[in-house]
Amino acid sequence: MTKIAILALTPTGIELAKKLRMTWDDDIPIFVSEDKVEEDLFVFPTGRFNTGIQALFKQYDALVCIMATGIVVRSIAEVLADKRNDPAVIVIDEKGQHTISLLSGHIGGGNQLTLEIARLLNSSPVITTATDVQNVTALDLLSKDINGWYADFKETTKRVNRLLANHQKVGLIQQKEWVKDLRGLTLLEESDSYDSFEAILFISDKNLEQRSDKIIQVVPKRYVLGIGAKKNTDYSIIKEEYLNFCRSVDIHFQSIKRIVSIDLKKKESGICQLAEWLEVPFETYTSKELSKVSAKYPQSEFVKQITGVGSVSLAAADLASNGQVVTERYANQGVTFALGKDEGDTCCTL
Numbered sequence: 001m002t003k004i005a006i007l008a009l010t011p012t013g014i015e016l017a018k019k020l021r022m023t024w025d026d027d028i029p030i031f032v033s034e035d036k037v038e039e040d041l042f043v044f045p046t047g048r049f050n051t052g053i054q055a056l057f058k059q060y061d062a063l064v065c066i067m068a069t070g071i072v073v074r075s076i077a078e079v080l081a082d083k084r085n086d087p088a089v090i091v092i093d094e095k096g097q098h099t100i101s102l103l104s105g106h107i108g109g110g111n112q113l114t115l116e117i118a119r120l121l122n123s124s125p126v127i128t129t130a131t132d133v134q135n136v137t138a139l140d141l142l143s144k145d146i147n148g149w150y151a152d153f154k155e156t157t158k159r160v161n162r163l164l165a166n167h168q169k170v171g172l173i174q175q176k177e178w179v180k181d182l183r184g185l186t187l188l189e190e191s192d193s194y195d196s197f198e199a200i201l202f203i204s205d206k207n208l209e210q211r212s213d214k215i216i217q218v219v220p221k222r223y224v225l226g227i228g229a230k231k232n233t234d235y236s237i238i239k240e241e242y243l244n245f246c247r248s249v250d251i252h253f254q255s256i257k258r259i260v261s262i263d264l265k266k267k268e269s270g271i272c273q274l275a276e277w278l279e280v281p282f283e284t285y286t287s288k289e290l291s292k293v294s295a296k297y298p299q300s301e302f303v304k305q306i307t308g309v310g311s312v313s314l315a316a317a318d319l320a321s322n323g324q325v326v327t328e329r330y331a332n333q334g335v336t337f338a339l340g341k342d343e344g345d346t347c348c349t350l
Contacts, residue, residue, distance in 0.1 A: 002109065003061045006030045007044075007053060012094045013066040014041070016121075019096075020064070023120045031056065054079045062088040062113055069100060076103075083107050083140065084153065090114050092123070100126040106141040130165035136184030138164065139201070139218075146178045146203070148218040149254040156216060163198050174203035178220055205255040207247065221257040221280075223326075223339050226317030227271055228261060228303070230334035235270040241335040242274060249327050249339060256280055257342050260316040262290060262307055283320070290315040298329065313338040 006028055008017040017030045031052065034043045044052025053075045056063060065072045069091045080086060080103075088110030089103035099121065101114040111127050118125035131138040139160040143150060150156055163170050164184040171194065172185040179185075185201070194200055200215045202208060205222050208215070229238060246253045259275045261268075263284040275282035290309045296318065299310030309315060313336040317325050321340025330337040 002113075003059075004028050004064065004113075005056055005060045005062075006064045006066065007049075007056070008032055008066040009049065009071075010067075010094060011036065016066050016092065016094060016096050017064075020066075020092075020117065020121060024117070050075050057087060060087055062090065062109065064090045064092065064113075064117065065102075066092045066094060068093075069102065072102065082154065083157075088113055090117060092117070092121070096121045096123050098126055099123045101128070105129045105132070106138050107144050131161050131184070134165045134167065134184075136164040136167070137181045139216075142179055142181065142201070143218055145181070146218070147221045147257065148178075148203070149221060150216055150218045160199055160201070160216065169197045171197045171200040172203070173200060176203075178203045205252055206250055207252055217252070219252045219254045221255055222342050223251065223256050224317055224320040224342060225256045225259045226261065226313035226315070226320065226325075226336075226338040226340065227259055227265075227274075228312035228316075228336040229265065229268060229271060231268070233268075233270050233334050235273040237333050238270040238274050238335050239277065241330075241332050242337065244332065245330045245337045248330060251339070254278065258283060258320065260284065260320040262287060262309065262312050262316065264307055265312075285316055285319055289319060293318040293323070312336065 006017045006021060008014045008030060014032055014036060021028050021030060029042050031042050031044050033049060034047055037043050045055040046052050057076055057079045072089065072091055083104055084107055086104045086108060088108035090110060090113055091100040091102050099114050099118040101110040103110060105111040105127065111129065111132060114125045114127060140157045160170065170185055171188040172179060173188050173190055194212050194214050197214060202215050202217050204217060205220050208217050243253055256278055258280050259282045261271060261284050263286050265271055266284045272282060287307055287309045294309045294311045294315040297311040297314040303312060304310040314325060314329050317338040317340035321342065324341040325338060326341050327339040
């Protein structure tokens with residue numbers, strides 16, 4: 001669920017903020033300066049707008065600012081990072097005539113929020129992202145919709161979105177119906193010629209053989225990775241065996257949505273580093289929780305003596321996927337892996 005805050009500076013802006021909250025969501029907090037605070041309103045963190053908005057920038061998924069655009073731009077300039085992590089920022093003038101998508105329009109959802117707020121206030125939405133203006137899809141938005149990954153995010157996004165905005169030929173190959181928004185894209189089969197295309201988006205969670213430098217693979221994150229490891233196993237070994245495991249089951253190494261294990265491994269450095277490298281959460285279960293499904297899988301007495309449960313990677317994958325385990329247990333160099341299909345993924349089997 002998107003965590004949203006409304007910010008206002010003047011009495012007129014505060015009244016509009018209250019009107020918006022009333023028609024939108026009563027639980028959304030409104031932040032104001034200390035001299036204008038009243039019941040149901042909050043003071044800017046730090047007590048000052050400039051530093052307060054910077055604090056809120058790091059705490060919320062979206063900031064709706066009822067004030068001049070220039071004030072917002074100058075105040076958040078120091079905390080801008082990149083479009084994958086920055087929250088959406090929407091600016092509304094005090095009379096509610098214009099609702100402007102200022103920051104993170106695609107991945108942050110700013111454009112969609114802008115349209116929603118404009119509808120509630122009966123104001124004019126202002127969206128300036130080139131792909132939206134040209135009524136075509138965008139690579140970063142497409143990827144977000146399928147929880148996807150692709151290499152060289154910043155440069156690849158710029159290149160493909162520029163091609164789309166300029167109405168140049170961009171193809172799409174997908175083995176399943178991952179992508180719904182096809183504006184600006186041409187559907188292709190793997191056997192088709194790529195000669196007349198500037199870029200080809202290939203949606204697949206498999207290890208693809210690179211047949212053309214025009215191909216950009218977008219990898220849907222579909223799986224949960226159950227993992228077990230001997231205490232203090234070095235990260236280099238865990239990473240090496242993880243990549244071997246991916247090759248053995250023919251999945252792309254970035255198709256993992258989250259990593260799961262037993263709580264005894266919660267602070268295991270090598271596993272934590274793997275999760276950090278893949279940029280996915282690492283979650284754990286107690287031995288009691290794992291024991292509910294562990295008996296379904298081959299047992300290790302040695303593992304049971306140490307952890308209290310005879311199967312860690314398979315049982316963890318089972319719990320995380322609601323029983324949709326799609327591989328056998330992989331084991332080498334003291335590391336074990338098993339794969340479960342994400343609980344919400346009804347597309348296909350491995």
